[in-house]
Amino acid sequence: MPRTLEEKIVxxxxxxxxxxxxxxLDEALENMRNKAPKHVIEKVERLGREIEELRRKR
Numbered sequence: 001m002p003r004t005l006e007e008k009i010v011x012x013x014x015x016x017x018x019x020x021x022x023x024x025l026d027e028a029l030e031n032m033r034n035k036a037p038k039h040v041i042e043k044v045e046r047l048g049r050e051i052e053e054l055r056r057k058r
Contacts, residue, residue, distance in 0.1 A: 001043060005054075012051045015044050025052070 002011040016026050023031070024046040036042050 002047070008051060012047055015048065025049075037045060 002008045016022055018031060029041060029045055032044065
């Protein structure tokens, strides 16, 4: 799990790229549902919501 803000931003950005195109967090999570364990999906969702909250505060 990324710890610094920079690591979180990079990890979040990586989660939003699929097959060379940008997807929404909801699309990324939906695509993961059949491929990844539930705890991984929960971490990705938690990270995405954290980054979105930080973005809204600025």
